[in-house]
Amino acid sequence: MRPRFYVPDLDATAACMSLPDDEAAHLVRVLRLGTGAEVEVFDGRGGLWLAEVVEVGKRSASVRPIARATPAPEVALAVTLVIGVLKADKMDDVVRDAVMLGAAGIMPVVSERSEISLSTVDKSQRVARWQRIAVSSAKQCGRAVVPAVGAARLLAAYLAEPVDGVRLICVEPSGTGDGVRSVQAVAKPTSAHVIVGPEGGWSPAELEAAMRSGAVPVSLGGRTLRADAAPLVALTALLTSWGEL
Amino acid sequence: MRPRFYVPDLDATAACMSLPDDEAAHLVRVLRLGTGAEVEVFDGRGGLWLAEVVEVGKRSASVRPIARATPAPEVALAVTLVIGVLKADKMDDVVRDAVMLGAAGIMPVVSERSEISLSTVDKSQRVARWQRIAVSSAKQCGRAVVPAVGAARLLAAYLAEPVDGVRLICVEPSGTGDGVRSVQAVAKPTSAHVIVGPEGGWSPAELEAAMRSGAVPVSLGGRTLRADAAPLVALTALLTSWGEL
Numbered sequence: 001m002r003p004r005f006y007v008p009d010l011d012a013t014a015a016c017m018s019l020p021d022d023e024a025a026h027l028v029r030v031l032r033l034g035t036g037a038e039v040e041v042f043d044g045r046g047g048l049w050l051a052e053v054v055e056v057g058k059r060s061a062s063v064r065p066i067a068r069a070t071p072a073p074e075v076a077l078a079v080t081l082v083i084g085v086l087k088a089d090k091m092d093d094v095v096r097d098a099v100m101l102g103a104a105g106i107m108p109v110v111s112e113r114s115e116i117s118l119s120t121v122d123k124s125q126r127v128a129r130w131q132r133i134a135v136s137s138a139k140q141c142g143r144a145v146v147p148a149v150g151a152a153r154l155l156a157a158y159l160a161e162p163v164d165g166v167r168l169i170c171v172e173p174s175g176t177g178d179g180v181r182s183v184q185a186v187a188k189p190t191s192a193h194v195i196v197g198p199e200g201g202w203s204p205a206e207l208e209a210a211m212r213s214g215a216v217p218v219s220l221g222g223r224t225l226r227a228d229a230a231p232l233v234a235l236t237a238l239l240t241s242w243g244e245l
Numbered sequence: 246m247r248p249r250f251y252v253p254d255l256d257a258t259a260a261c262m263s264l265p266d267d268e269a270a271h272l273v274r275v276l277r278l279g280t281g282a283e284v285e286v287f288d289g290r291g292g293l294w295l296a297e298v299v300e301v302g303k304r305s306a307s308v309r310p311i312a313r314a315t316p317a318p319e320v321a322l323a324v325t326l327v328i329g330v331l332k333a334d335k336m337d338d339v340v341r342d343a344v345m346l347g348a349a350g351i352m353p354v355v356s357e358r359s360e361i362s363l364s365t366v367d368k369s370q371r372v373a374r375w376q377r378i379a380v381s382s383a384k385q386c387g388r389a390v391v392p393a394v395g396a397a398r399l400l401a402a403y404l405a406e407p408v409d410g411v412r413l414i415c416v417e418p419s420g421t422g423d424g425v426r427s428v429q430a431v432a433k434p435t436s437a438h439v440i441v442g443p444e445g446g447w448s449p450a451e452l453e454a455a456m457r458s459g460a461v462p463v464s465l466g467g468r469t470l471r472a473d474a475a476p477l478v479a480l481t482a483l484l485t486s487w488g489e490l
Contacts, residue, residue: 102466223388
């Protein structure tokens with residue numbers, strides 16, 4: 001695989017496009033590529049080009065796009081992962097996995113049983129960190145789309161806003177109350193928000209509020225999943241069931 | 246959830262059963278339970294009992310099984326994960342996830358591109374470690390079955406032995422050669438071995454050997470998955486497709 005660089009303002013007709021600072025640093029200092037090296041550049045919105053390195057400075061690098069290339073296929077419907085913020089490393093893995101599975105976007109929410117507060121998420125600039133992880137995961141999995149990681153919000157604030165398509169909220173095996181559906185019973189929508197809880201799950205009040213906002217409770221089977229594996233299982237199961245894996 | 250203890254030689258009719266040393270240590274030193282505490286004990290073969298602590302020593306503990314309890318449901322067909330050994334932590338996660346998803350067994354194999362040799366796996370007693378992780382994952386996910394972790398073998402040795410049911414070998418998006426099927430195109434078998442490669446994937450010779458041994462190549466979609474996420478995606482997708490999540 002050729003080294004891939006993320007150039008959000010990519011102009012495919014340019015004879016010489018300088019890479020953003022962090023991408024240039026990676027090309028120069030980590031990969032130590034020289035003029036003439038073949039690379040790939042992508043704009044994060046689906047455009048991928050074969051390119052040639054045309055200039056290398058101490059901390060800068062420029063490329064010339066040569067020909068359009070074919071990225072990994074995108075999922076035909078927009079699936080957004082709405083995820084109760086998990087502890088540090090686990091959240092990094094969840095963002096990486098969601099991008100790799102083809103999520104269109106990631107929305108972190110803070111709920112009653114989250115082990116981290118909204119102000120801590122904001123102060124620690126985690127959303128910026130998760131966005132960088134999304135870029136790096138797109139590079140690794142072959143996508144030319146970088147899903148946006150939204151600002152963290154309280155679950156209630158997220159539920160208060162209407163969404164296009166369906167809202168699915170994943171519930172634990174014990175939460176087999178009224179109307180819980182299996183993954184197979186969820187008809188393929190035009191777009192979906194898949195809501196997955198934090199380590200401690202949802203409170204009864206949160207589940208009720210989600211259902212009042214139109215969310216359909218979905219079961220991921222009879223065995224209790226680890227919080228950091230549940231998003232991957234939810235996305236894989238739904239995409240498989242919809243013929244989109 | 247009540248604390249759960251693994252008692253392989255469980256006798257449900259006994260008035261007083263001592264726990265194995267490590268389980269007793271957990272009860273006494275970590276959970277600090279006393280006589281009369283309600284716990285659950287399971288035999289690793291599907292039997293789960295509500296039990297009462299009847300004796301607590303310095304490093305020992307005994308329980309009395311009271312009534313049969315209902316564990317998390319088992320998958321109706323036996324799915325064995327055959328996994329190219331990954332680097333340390335990642336392999337731990339894979340074992341934990343496979344148990345949580347309902348795998349009937351786990352077979353570690355060393356292949357051409359494994360970053361660890363068979364003798365290192367043997368010397369470092371990793372199989373014993375993975376077996377302990379399988380016990381702990383069974384406790385967490387609610388299963389009363391502890392899947393066996395087999396001895397590590399070379400891929401070729403594994404392929405040389407016939408198996409009951411089908412062999413499915415997961416291939417990368419680029420490996421879309423002859424006969425690669427989507428997950429949805431794999432009919433539900435009576436039992437299955439799902440073979441997933443290490444970080445570097447399979448060599449062409451290994452793929453050929455697997456197919457000669459009757460393995461069906463299966464694609465997990467168009468995006469490149471991380472090696473430690475691929476087993477979870479493979480198991481989830483197949484179980485969903487078979488109506489067994």
